[in-house]
Amino acid sequence: MTPNLHLWLIPILPLIGAAINGLLGKRFSRQMVAGVALAFCGAAFGMALWIAARFSSLTLPHVENLATWLSSGSFSVDYSFALDQLSLVMLLIVTGVGFLIHIYSVGYMWEDGGYYRFFSYLNLFMFFMLTLVLASNYLLMFVGWEGVGLASYLLIGFFFLRDSAAAAGKKAFIVNRIGDFGFLIALFLMIKHFGTLDFQRVFDAVKPYSPETAGVGFLTAIALLLMLGACGKSAQIPLYVWLPDAMEGPTPVSALIHAATMVTAGVYMVARSHVIFERAPSALMVVAIIGTLTAFFAATIGIAQTDIKKVLAYSTISQLGYMFLACGVAAFSAGIFHLMTHAFFKGLLFLAAGSVIHAVGGEQDMRKMGGLRKHIPWTFWTMTIATLAIAGIPPFAGFFSKDEILWRAYQASWIYWLIGIVTAFLTSFYMFRLWFMTFFGEYRGAAAASHGHEEHVLDSRAGAPAPHGHGHAGIHESPAIMLAPLVILAVLSVVGGWVGWPGSLGGNNRFDQFLGPVFRVSTPAVNTEHAQAGESLPPEKETEGAEPKTGHRTELIFTGISVGAGLLGLFLAWLLYLRRPELPDRIAASLHGLYSAVAHKYWIDELYAWLFVKPLIALSGTVFWRGIDQGVIDATLNSSADGARDLSDEVRHMQSGNIRSYAAWIAVGATAVVAYMVWVGLRTP
Amino acid sequence: MVPLSYYLVLSGMLFACGVTGFLIKRNIITIFMSIELMLNGVNLSFVAFAARWQQLSGQVFVFFVMVVAAAEAAVGLAIIIALFRTRETLNVDQVNLLKL
Numbered sequence A: 001m002t003p004n005l006h007l008w009l010i011p012i013l014p015l016i017g018a019a020i021n022g023l024l025g026k027r028f029s030r031q032m033v034a035g036v037a038l039a040f041c042g043a044a045f046g047m048a049l050w051i052a053a054r055f056s057s058l059t060l061p062h063v064e065n066l067a068t069w070l071s072s073g074s075f076s077v078d079y080s081f082a083l084d085q086l087s088l089v090m091l092l093i094v095t096g097v098g099f100l101i102h103i104y105s106v107g108y109m110w111e112d113g114g115y116y117r118f119f120s121y122l123n124l125f126m127f128f129m130l131t132l133v134l135a136s137n138y139l140l141m142f143v144g145w146e147g148v149g150l151a152s153y154l155l156i157g158f159f160f161l162r163d164s165a166a167a168a169g170k171k172a173f174i175v176n177r178i179g180d181f182g183f184l185i186a187l188f189l190m191i192k193h194f195g196t197l198d199f200q201r202v203f204d205a206v207k208p209y210s211p212e213t214a215g216v217g218f219l220t221a222i223a224l225l226l227m228l229g230a231c232g233k234s235a236q237i238p239l240y241v242w243l244p245d246a247m248e249g250p251t252p253v254s255a256l257i258h259a260a261t262m263v264t265a266g267v268y269m270v271a272r273s274h275v276i277f278e279r280a281p282s283a284l285m286v287v288a289i290i291g292t293l294t295a296f297f298a299a300t301i302g303i304a305q306t307d308i309k310k311v312l313a314y315s316t317i318s319q320l321g322y323m324f325l326a327c328g329v330a331a332f333s334a335g336i337f338h339l340m341t342h343a344f345f346k347g348l349l350f351l352a353a354g355s356v357i358h359a360v361g362g363e364q365d366m367r368k369m370g371g372l373r374k375h376i377p378w379t380f381w382t383m384t385i386a387t388l389a390i391a392g393i394p395p396f397a398g399f400f401s402k403d404e405i406l407w408r409a410y411q412a413s414w415i416y417w418l419i420g421i422v423t424a425f426l427t428s429f430y431m432f433r434l435w436f437m438t439f440f441g442e443y444r445g446a447a448a449a450s451h452g453h454e455e456h457v458l459d460s461r462a463g464a465p466a467p468h469g470h471g472h473a474g475i476h477e478s479p480a481i482m483l484a485p486l487v488i489l490a491v492l493s494v495v496g497g498w499v500g501w502p503g504s505l506g507g508n509n510r511f512d513q514f515l516g517p518v519f520r521v522s523t524p525a526v527n528t529e530h531a532q533a534g535e536s537l538p539p540e541k542e543t544e545g546a547e548p549k550t551g552h553r554t555e556l557i558f559t560g561i562s563v564g565a566g567l568l569g570l571f572l573a574w575l576l577y578l579r580r581p582e583l584p585d586r587i588a589a590s591l592h593g594l595y596s597a598v599a600h601k602y603w604i605d606e607l608y609a610w611l612f613v614k615p616l617i618a619l620s621g622t623v624f625w626r627g628i629d630q631g632v633i634d635a636t637l638n639s640s641a642d643g644a645r646d647l648s649d650e651v652r653h654m655q656s657g658n659i660r661s662y663a664a665w666i667a668v669g670a671t672a673v674v675a676y677m678v679w680v681g682l683r684t685p
Numbered sequence B: 001m002v003p004l005s006y007y008l009v010l011s012g013m014l015f016a017c018g019v020t021g022f023l024i025k026r027n028i029i030t031i032f033m034s035i036e037l038m039l040n041g042v043n044l045s046f047v048a049f050a051a052r053w054q055q056l057s058g059q060v061f062v063f064f065v066m067v068v069a070a071a072e073a074a075v076g077l078a079i080i081i082a083l084f085r086t087r088e089t090l091n092v093d094q095v096n097l098l099k100l
Helices: A009-027 A032-052 A085-108 A115-133 A138-156 A163-194 A199-206 A220-234 A242-246 A251-260 A262-272 A275-280 A281-303 A308-328 A332-359 A377-392 A396-413 A414-439 A446-460 A480-500 A509-519 A528-532 A551-580 A584-591 A590-600 A601-654 A658-681 B006-023 B027-052 B057-089
Strands: A061-074 A075-083
Touching: A009 A032, A009 A115, A009 A138, A009 A551, A032 A085, A032 A115, A075 A115, A085 A115, A085 A251, A085 A332, A085 A480, A085 A509, A115 A138, A115 A251, A138 A220, A138 A251, A138 A262, A138 A590, A163 A220, A163 A242, A199 A220, A199 A275, A199 A377, A220 A262, A220 A281, A242 A251, A242 A308, A242 A551, A251 A262, A251 A308, A251 A332, A262 A275, A262 A308, A262 A332, A262 A551, A262 A590, A275 A281, A275 A528, A275 A601, A275 B057, A281 A308, A281 A396, A281 A414, A281 A590, A308 A332, A308 A396, A308 A414, A332 A396, A332 A480, A332 A509, A332 A584, A332 B006, A377 A480, A396 A551, A414 A551, A446 A584, A480 A509, A551 A584, A584 A590, A590 A601, A658 B006, B006 B027, B027 B057
Parallel strands: none
Antiparallel strands: A061 A075
């Protein structure tokens, strides 16, 4: 007898908060709005903690069925929630980091208009994200999946008076739609082949299959389509273009949705579907390749960005690439481990960046910052920890997760590892570049600031009155309510990785062991075919669980190399942006073509515009709009109306007012009737 | 015994004459008489059918028509006299306005 945990309450609580703030918030004071939002979000977090405390006494997976949602013939979908190790980790990340970011937002958004609207959306996002994480079948997961997309759209376009924000929201939504399309088709295929969408039953149905090593079977098709969905949600090549634009949203939104939680939904989904992916080696390889390429590609773009949030956005894409690389080499727990540490340090980076932006009055261009170290020490130190964490410097959280991924990638193929290590170097470089440009050197925004700021602040926070129009002298540390989450996340960014202390360094990777049951249960049976599958799928023993002891020496060497790559990035950034600040310009000038390609994000946006957007708009404009909508649908309606009018125009002349013409019409009519009757009479004798 | 169709043809011809007169004549008295002609054409067919089916309702209906026609003639002629006094014409084309 398993206890009833009332899992359904966890998503519902934030929904209630969203409803209260959304419906009544307009009349509330700011304190009241913040109180409602924090109370319900905090309640969800508290409940997650309570469940975590009771976790060891549960039989897993713990499924709670509320009702049958829909049933049609033998196919039915339940409204039910499930809890296992994987969803517990996600649950704690989402509610915990989400709650911290809620607290931070209370301070960050204080000066902005639409305060209640913001918190209502934020709570709504929590509801959908928790539904996604706790769902026990693909359809309910899809509801959450679409819902977070909606919340993301609403929050990116939060400053909707600004055109770029509205456009960015639209772009995110439409690009996600492409991925969702893949997800949906995958669901249809599952219904066709398995007749169910319940996780447990789908996986049970999949288990008897051996890996599709030769050719592309339906498992590979399902896996690839799921990956397409994940590409959209988690901003992977080729659907990553929406995430940098999504930085138009308020910074807490970037931290919560576009760094810590929503964008990791794709990783979660792939990890959740690992049973399917493990039986589709070619799909796994695609996942690994996409992850590797995205990690590298986004990191190179990140180097040349000047907007502090854009750097972080590309960094997020790049780190998500690492997670997919981990999933692609069947190291799912490593992927989830990086997801967790990433949620801590990237959430922290965004919040700290928000604090920086707050301090300099809305400026986001790093070229106009500098020397902020002395002015905002709390932000500086927390950001330093986060930067060290993402750069993979031990003993910060990012080191452990990234190192584990790289090690597992090396076991699959040295190419993945090589690109991964180069990316690690690039990551370290652009992050320290950001760090040096923001906090060191001389403040560069002052001269232009006092005059230009007012305008800029207005511009960057459309709709809201300028919160602080001040220049250099006004650089100030954020209020305590914003600093507290920073400090907590900074602590997590330090200690968060210790749960996955690798065996090679004398630990035993408890995180991996914790998640082990989820991923190990379903590892496909080793057969001869499998062994031949080669690089992309390591044998069972290495897939999950304790790592072989013999490899420790090699692993330590690789750990050393990745730490070295991180330090090299730090050194190079120091050299270029602090020691010799004139060098970057000279390098950029000498590598003109390459530099402008990177600075213009490889013209991918332009390419997509030329390749897809423009033809689509042209097609819609000419064929669908003018051709079908106006030419067929409107034309039918209009011409029938015109015909009726023309007919009436003619018939109207009968009404002449002349008695004799009326009489003549009557006579004609009567004659016609009589003639008809005579005719009928003659036909039927 | 004269067959029914003879009566009906005669009735139809009377009615047609009435219609034609109604449509082409300008003189209001002639038009009036054309209407009487139509009524009598119809009356003839009523009576013929009544005799054919040996039923009285046709005959009764004819009386009604005659009564109404008489009333109509009385009222109509009064109107025509009033009209002639004001317009000094019997041509309907010249009295197609309601006001003077």
